Amino acid sequence: MTDTMVAGAAQESPIIRAEHVDHYYEGQSGWIHALSDVNLEIPRKEFLCVIGPSGCGKSTFLKIVAGLVKPSSGKVLLNEAPIAGPGPDRGIVFQEPALFAWRTVLENVEFGLEMQKIPKPEARKRAQGVLEIVGLGHVMNLYPYQLSGGMRHRVAVARAWALPNADLLLMDEPFSAIDAINRMTLQDYLIDTWTRAKRTVLYVTHDIDEAVYLADRILLMRPSPGRIGRFFQVDMPRPRDRNSAEFNALKSLITEEMHKSADPSEDNEALTEHAI
């Protein structure tokens, strides 16, 4: 590594740097090697989709970045500092909306702001603004049970988005429980919100179509043990056309790679760059 690169790194350091991360946990049939020697850098303001078959450790990696899980070995740095635990400097959206049933939509979005002792009027204004952007201004005072499934997911996204100091957004298959039509709408809301105010997004999914539609870069992980597979750079302009030849070519390429990666005979092809 040259000196100039080191100097440049100080200014444009990646928001996440994972070094030799290994993780084991006890499953129903013995210990599972969930992550094996994961090395990854996520540049600022990148929309990174992590994709892979189940058991490839993609959700585990997200939980480690969230601070909910401590890796067995190796380190993950957030802004060059080790992650000590969960915190409001990262926004998170779970697979289920995980809203607080006892708070209205607005109060749910305000939750993170309230916990950070942001003055009430300011928190309210900010939460209202985010809710308007995701198209939920008209249901702010309802309770979660009064919303449709898709709306609840949008509230979950808004809650994460409202955090003022969260430069990193972690999304763990946030729309996987939603039907296909609504999922596309939610993806559009997400991309629209992201384009207005870019932040780093770490988005875990098992849906190839979703990854190609959303991501700047796609990381394909390989299973048992979970490890880095291949990266795909996606340079298509947004909004992307799901019917374009380019879109579908990339989809088939990733599908093919994913099938290959599920086959244990294909091994150690890690870290090959592919651009389209």
Place this chain on the structure above:
Amino acid sequence: MTMQDAPHLPVRAVIPKTVAIKGARTAHDFAKYEKTKKRKVALRKLTRGAIGIIGLLVVWHLMSVAYNLQLILPTPLAVLRRVFAMLTLDSTRWLYGPNVYAHLLVSFQRAMIGFGLAAALAIPLGLLIGRLSSVREYLQPVITAFYPVPGIAWIPLAILWFGLSDKAVIFVVFMTAFFPIYYSTEAGARQINPLLIDAGRCFGANGFGMFYHVVLPATVPYITTGLRIGLGGAWRMIVAGEMLASAQGIGYMLMEARFHFRAVDLMTAMILISIIGYLTELLIVRLIEKRTTEKWEVKAN
């Protein structure tokens, strides 16, 4: 026709028979229909409940009259008259000191203080022990050791400690109401969806904020169940405690009525306890539920 009859048609469209509809039906019509149906169901429930109660009263009355048991089993009507007489402060054959409201008030105060103290200690303790393994490891054995001792067993010791006083009765009420509230709260706190705790942590809640803003509201359905059982226990215990350790209150009235061989007054006192117990349940537990679980549409699973 089965699938085997038409092997060349793997998929058969099933066309539903159209329902004969007289005139156009709107959502409004269906809403009206549903509303009448609901009203009918409610009315039926009420009628059946009334039949049960009336049945009991009839059997009671017949027993009393048929076996000439008025002295030890007065008729329902006699008891009802006595309830009315007492509540209107009719002094005929009144043998129990000041008046019925004074006794009710004393019992009410004792029950509420004992129950209130129990809730004030049991809820925070249940939340802490349910969530924090360190606290659980220290305190669970202590609570488990006390739990099997029935509240009534504390009465002699309470008399020894506090004399024949308010404090003795409040103490046994506390010992009785504490455990159901504590155990419900603890079970609820332990069963909170871990995802909600994760969400709380990720969005910056910790320490007191986590308990106040996440753990407590998530446990409310269990807490109200505990409060309901604890309140019932408190009223049962107040009577037992006052029978043995007090010279006033509704329990004292019961004991005195027995000494005077006044079955009608015994039964009257029992009915008053039932009424005041129901009213406090309505005022405390139902009110909390209306403002929490019913508003949020959440239930204990």
